[in-house]
């Protein structure tokens with residue numbers, strides 16, 4: 184208790200970061216607990232260009248303190264850390280032995296082979312993962328828990344819907360990156376997502392947006408490989 188006649192100048196003392204995130208900590212869906220989880224989170228980001236940059240900014244701007252980035256193209260990690268001084272960025276090579284423990288993994292690359300390789304590794308290691316890619320005139324977002332190192336996974340969807348993967352433009356990439364980051368943040372604060380095991384498809388041409396359940400399939404290449412069965416590429 185402060186001495187009489189000497190009231191504290193600031194009635195709400197605390198680290199500067201408390202004020203910085205006050206707009207989100209007052210949201211019932213975030214609160215101080217959610218903010219603490221975001222601030223303590225480390226996220227793996229795999230991708231390139233605008234998509235990667237947009238996801239990194241979305242995560243850093245709510246206070247995520249550590250990003251492990253596997254860039255599949257040039258990346259300016261310096262501008263990220265100068266924009267967000269609290270942020271630590273580790274740029275990692277593609278080799279899996281270097282992948283650290285993280286709160287969530289966000290895979291945004293348009294490179295099909297790289298996307299599959301990461302999906303298989305993340306599935307095998309039971310890591311909660313978020314994939315986003317251009318689909319039709321819009322984009323798709325898959326949320327996979329990979330519980331017990333099992334399907335459903337990205338390849339369960341891909342093998343049944345091979346045409347649901349296209350290429351997109353920068354504005355779409357920016358939105359995709361932000362949406363995937365937003366789903367990862369929800370997961371970090373709640374440990375779950377209404378989109379778990381689903382692909383969320385949004386068409387910018389028609390405005391249609393729907394959730395599509397992804398069922399585990401015996402045709403999944405990741406599962407077949409693990410079982411030692413032959414897989415046709």
Ligand SMILES: [Zn+2]
Pocket residue numbers: 333334335336337338339340399400403404405406
């Ligand atoms: Zn699968």
